Amino acid sequence: MEMNQETAAQQLEMINEIKAGTKRVVTAEVTCKYLIMWGMAWSLGYVFTHLYITKTPIWFFEMFSQAGRQAGISIIWGVLMGAAGVMQWLMVKKDLKSGAVRPTQSSKSSKQMFWFWMVLGMYSFAALAILSPRDEIQINSFMVITIMFAYVMMGIWGGEKMMIWLGLIITVNTLIGYFAVPANYYSVWMAVMAGGVLFGAGIFGKIFWAVKS
């Protein structure tokens, strides 16, 4: 094969560009719709939590005490996360069948990811059960930071830089929300700076990285 150094360098550069472009397309075609959905679910959760805490009459909380207040928040998040989980399951099923880029059922990384989420979920619940934090903001921040750790790991394993950046940015935003934002506005802050960031990243990927027809 006759080839000079310049041509070889050009070909190598083209290969690297195409491979990086492919990662972006996979992010746009597969990951972004999940980011949009989870971003919406998170934002709604935080907005409803804020409204529940600030707009519910005082007598209601007095009647049901602190446990009742926390139960209300758990119901809001339980319903929203449950609905989002079902949506995710349906979307994954559709992707497996007909996605533009689809993983095979036996994909090693899908299994690795599934077990990683399982172990992380059990670890978080165990940590929360042992530490028993009573502060809602503390519990929420811990959960968000744990999930963002998973995003960073998914980004590293799948070579999706967007996931790594999202994990880091939302972790920093959560820490700012926890330490610097007044407790009354924590949910509003997180609705925009966590849910909003997820949603915005999903839209960004869909607009700029998806394959154009």
Added chain:
Amino acid sequence: MIIHQPARLKIMSVLMGLEIQEQVDFSCLKKMLGFTDGNLGAHLIKLEEAEYLYIEKTFVDRKPRSFISITDKGRRAFEDYVAVLQGIIKGA
């Protein structure tokens, strides 16, 4: 050598950008590379004959769809080719 041809090298680069055991839809691959149906189809056949990729033809909602993935042999051939390019750049 099959994959030194620019169009086939581009196809292989896309497939190498996927996770192992991930497949890409024919139309998505076509849009990513900006090829025509005929052009992409012809190069895919060459690569399939060399056993560098696997084409799964299936029906989704009664419409025919083709999903393409790289084989282990294709992966090795691509890595060997990249090694050759790196060797040329280093002046080996």
